[in-house]
Amino acid sequence: MIRLxxxxxxxxxxxxxxxxxxxxxxxxxxxxxxxxxxxxxxxGVGFAILGFFxxxxxxxxxxxxxxxxxLFWIVNPATSHLVLKAGFVREEPxxxxxxxxxx
Amino acid sequence: xxxxxxxxxxxxxxxxxxVAGEAxxxxxxxxxxxxxxxxxxWRDLVPQIPLxxxxxxxxxxxxxxxxxxxxxxxxxxxxxxTVLFGNPPIEPVLLTVRxxxxxxxxxxxxxxxxxxxxxxxxxxxxxxxxVFIIHALNPEIAEGLCSWRIIDEIRALELWGKExxxxxxxxxxxxSLDSLGTLAGDHRPDGS
Numbered sequence: 278m279i280r281l282x283x284x285x286x287x288x289x290x291x292x293x294x295x296x297x298x299x300x301x302x303x304x305x306x307x308x309x310x311x312x313x314x315x316x317x318x319x320x321g322v323g324f325a326i327l328g329f330f331x332x333x334x335x336x337x338x339x340x341x342x343x344x345x346x347x348l349f350w351i352v353n354p355a356t357s358h359l360v361l362k363a364g365f366v367r368e369e370p371x372x373x374x375x376x377x378x379x380x
Numbered sequence: 381x382x383x384x385x386x387x388x389x390x391x392x393x394x395x396x397x398x399v400a401g402e403a404x405x406x407x408x409x410x411x412x413x414x415x416x417x418x419x420x421x422w423r424d425l426v427p428q429i430p431l432x433x434x435x436x437x438x439x440x441x442x443x444x445x446x447x448x449x450x451x452x453x454x455x456x457x458x459x460x461x462t463v464l465f466g467n468p469p470i471e472p473v474l475l476t477v478r479x480x481x482x483x484x485x486x487x488x489x490x491x492x493x494x495x496x497x498x499x500x501x502x503x504x505x506x507x508x509x510x511v512f513i514i515h516a517l518n519p520e521i522a523e524g525l526c527s528w529r530i531i532d533e534i535r536a537l538e539l540w541g542k543e544x545x546x547x548x549x550x551x552x553x554x555x556s557l558d559s560l561g562t563l564a565g566d567h568r569p570d571g572s
Contacts, residue, residue: 293456300463308501309472312459312517315498320456340398354495358502361515365503372472378519380477380526 279331286328293321305372307364311357318353322346384426389419440537444493447530451497459498459517473522475514479531482510486538493530500525 293316300313326346333339396411397403419426461467481487487510491502499517516522 292460296460296463300459303463303470305470306472308515309470309517311501311515312499313463315495315501316456316459316463319452319496319498323452337398337401341401344395344398350496351492354492354502357495358491361501361503365513371474372470374470375472375474378473378475378522380475380522 283328283331286324286331290321290324290328293317293324297321305374307369308361308371308375311361315357318357319350322349322353385419385423388422388426389415392418437537437540440533440540444489444530444533444537447533448493448496451493451528451530455498455500455521458521462499462517468518468520471518473516473519475516475522475525476511477514477526478509478511480535481531481538483538483541486534487512490531490534493534494525 297313297317300316301310304310304313323346326342326349330339330342333342392415393411396414397407400407400411458468462470479487479490481490484507487505491505491512494500494502494512494514499521501515502512503515504513505511514522514525516525
C-alpha cells in the first residue's frame with residue numbers, strides 16, 4: 278500500500294516536471310516562464326520528496342529529506358524572485374498582453 | 381545572551397549531524413568547528429534569535445503552512461490547465477498590492493509564500509510603504525492573492541510575536557520581530 282502511494286507521488290512529480298517542460302515552450306515571456314518552472318519547483322520536488330519519505334528505510338533519512346524540502350522551499354522562492362527582479366530592473370520587456378492591476 | 385549562543389550552536393551542530401549522516405569523531409570534530417565558526421560569524425544576529433516558543437505560535441505557524449500547501453496544490457492545478465489546455469488563458473497581470481502587514485519578516489514570509497505558489501511571483505517589495513509588486517499568470521490568480529487567507533494568518537503571527545515580545549532587548553536599542561527581515565529594495569541606487 279505504501280509502495281503504491283509512493284509510486285503515485287513519483288507519478289505526480291513526473292507529471293509536474295513534464296508540465297513545466299511543456300510550459301517552457303508555451304509561455305510568452307521570461308516572467309511567465311517562471312510560473313511554469315514553479316510547478317516543478319514546488320509540486321514536483323514536493324511529490325518526489327514525499328515519495329522518497331514513504332519508502333525510506335529509516336527516520337534518519339526521512340528527517341534529512343524534510344530538511345532538504347524545507348531548504349528547497351526557502352531557497353527556491355528567493356532565487357526566483359532575484360531572477361525576476363534582475364529582469365525587471367534591466368527592463369526586460371513584458372508580454373504585450375500584460376496589464377496592470379491594483380489590489 | 382549565552383543561552384542564545386549555545387542554542388544556535390546546538391541547532392547548527394544538529395543540522396550538521398543530520399546532513400552528515402554519520403557520527404564518528406571526524407564528523408563530530410568538523411561539525412563542532414564549523415558550528416563554532418558559524419556562530420562567531422553570526423554573532424551580531426544572535427540577540428535576535430527567539431528563545432521561547434508557545435503552543436499557540438506553533439499552531440499559528442502550522443496553520444500558515446497548511447494554507448500554503450493547499451494553495452500550492454490549487455495553483456499548480458490551475459497552471460497545469462493553462463499549460464495543457466489554455467484554460468484559463470495566459471493573461472499576465474502586474475499587480476501592486478499593500479497587504480496589511482507591518483513587520484519586515486512578515487512581508488518576506490508572505491513574499492516567499494507568493495513565489496512558492498505556482499502562477500505568482502513577487503518581483504519587489506517597497507520597504508517604506510510595504511507595497512508588493514507581483515507578477516501573476518492571470519487575473520483570477522491575482523484577485524485570489526488580494527484576498528488570500530494566509531495574509532490574515534501571518535498578521536496573527538505578527539500580533540502574537542508583538543504581544544510576547546519574544547526578542548531580547550540589547551544595549552543601544554531593542555530588537556523586535558521587525559528587525560529580523562531584510563529590507564527589500566535597500567540597494568536601489570536612487571533610494572526610491
